[in-house]
Structure formats: C-alpha cells, structure tokens
Amino acid sequence: MSQPPALDIENLRKEYNDVTALDGVSLTVPEGSFFGLLGPNGAGKTTFINILVGLVRKSGGTARVFGHDVEDDYRETRNAIGLAPQEFNVDRFFPIREVLEHKAGYHGVPASEAADRADEVLKQVGIYDKRDTRFDWLSGGMKRRFLLARALITDPDLLILDEPTAGVDVQLRRDLWELVTKLNDQGKTILLTTHYIEEAERLCDEVAILDSGQVRTVATPAELKDRGTDRIVVELRSPPTTLPDLLADDERVEAVDLDGHQLTVTARKGGLVAPQLVRELDREGIEIVDLEITRTSLEEIFVEMTSSDETGNAGDGDDAADSDDDTEDDDRSRHEQQVAPDGGQQ
C-alpha cells in the first residue's frame, strides 16, 4: 500500500469576509521532502498553515496531512505536525523547559518521558543551558531556537517553519539551516515559508510560489532559474557594419542586439547558448574581447511571478460568487506589477 503524501491539498479556499486569502490552492508535498512556500506579504501563506494546524477553518476544498483530514481527523493531524510559528506565542511565565514539558503532556507524552524529551530538544537547538530561563529573558535568536525546540517536542513527522529566520543574524540563520537540513535528512518532511529567496534556493527540493491566494507554480529552484532569461554580453574587437544572422533557429534566444562594440543576447539557459554564440562569431571571423553571462536570479523570477497587490485581495477581478471552477494556469502569473524592491525582505 502506498503511503499518503505529507500534504494533499485540493482546491483549498479561505474567505475572511470579503477578502479571499486562499483562492483554490492545490498542492502535493511528498513525504520526506523539504518544501518551500514562497510568496509576497499577504499571499496567504500563514492562512494556509493555520488551516493545517486547525487555527483557521477553511471555507472550501480539502486538506489532508499524511492522509488525515485536517478537520475530521483533527487530533491525528495536529499530532503529526510541529509548528514553529512566525509570532512569539509562548507562555512567558514558566522556565522554557517546563513550557516544553507542558506541551509534550498536552500531546499525550507521559510526564517521565516529557522531561527527557524536553532536554533532548533543548540540546538539539543549542539552548540547553538556558533551560531554567523564562522565554522573555531569551535573546531574539534564542527565542527562534526555542520555537523550533517546541515544534520538535512531539517528534512530529511534518515540521512547519513559518519564516524561521526572520530578523535573525547571519550566523544564527546558518545554524538554523544546518539544523533543519539535518532534521530533513533524518526523514522529517519540512514545509518552510520564507521571504528569503536564498534560503529557499539553498534548502528546498521544491517550491510553490503563492500569490494572491493562488499557486502560480511548483518547481525545483533550478527549474525556476531555468525559466528566467539570461543576458550574454559580448565585447567585440571591431564590430561588423551589419549584424550577421546569429543563433537564428535557437528557440531559447529572445533577442540579439548590437550597440557599437557590444553585442547583447537575451536568452533562456544562457550558459548553454553562449558556446554556440562563440562558435558562430568565430565562423564569421568576428573577434571577441570579453564575454559575460548574467543569470536571472531566483529573486527576479519570483518578482516576475508575483504582484504587489497591497490589498491582498486575491480576486484578480473575478471574485464574484464562489464558483468552484478550477481554470487557473501558470500564465496568469504574467503580472506587470512587481513587488517593491525590498518588499520580500522582512
């Protein structure tokens, strides 16, 4: 019998009064994967997570966690998930070790085991020596580590990290990356939301780009980068008076422009087009002085695929009645608007 995927989401919808936060999200996250959920502010990421953990009720569609329906099988679902949320929603009056023991107890771990388990996760995240400290007295970085410890206390199969490195310094970010990579290697499925594209690129096997409550695409970071257009800029020794017909039948090439000594080719997969370009220039007897390839960054692709609709209303103009039609496709992603330059950074 094949195992159900970690997440099996079909046409998930959420409306908060007149705001459509999720507009028919369908996603499958395989067991054991490190899956990224990327999107600008207001895209619906937190709503998505909150539905999984039972903090928000969906308006429509289905969501299953390892085969358990998030509403009908709430207990099983909740016990399978460890959530490190964005916000510091921690009991501030108890030493952190006790907070962990309470949490373990709440999930049915016997008291004798809970204490050992608490010590183990505190060691795992590197704050064991702070075990008798109250949450409020921890530094910002330690608070982030603690949230991770709390998510791990029940040894969940699915770990959800909602912007785990927001506002933390570079060293801690790297420490957290190392830790979550290890957890993933040990078999935990990880769902990560982040604004840091570098983080997604480094950690995730696959990412979904969510925008205005809709999935724009699901792909590996490498596949996404291949979709971007690269620029090959070639400096010529003595430019020809007319441009020969270069790369004429290469469908990856979007444009070839000559401006004085500088030849610019805009193409997908620039790294593969460049050698061909060099061969053709050589054949024409045109000497090259310099050549540079600028690859599109994942960040640019992300910006291209998402809009900056500050209202967060996912309607896109078709928010009429609750028709369950399922016609979205990737081409809707061709928004002209872009997120603000730093719109995704905090």
Ligand SMILES: Nc1ncnc2c1ncn2[C@@H]1O[C@H](COP(=O)(O)OP(=O)(O)OP(=O)(O)O)[C@@H](O)[C@H]1O
């Ligand atoms: N409780 C609520 N009541 C009304 N609207 C809400 C509520 N929670 C979220 N929204 C709206 O739903 C949309 C999606 O919000 P959500 O917090 O899920 O996005 P997000 O992708 O997590 O954003 P961020 O990256 O800023 O955390 C936004 O327009 C938001 O204003």
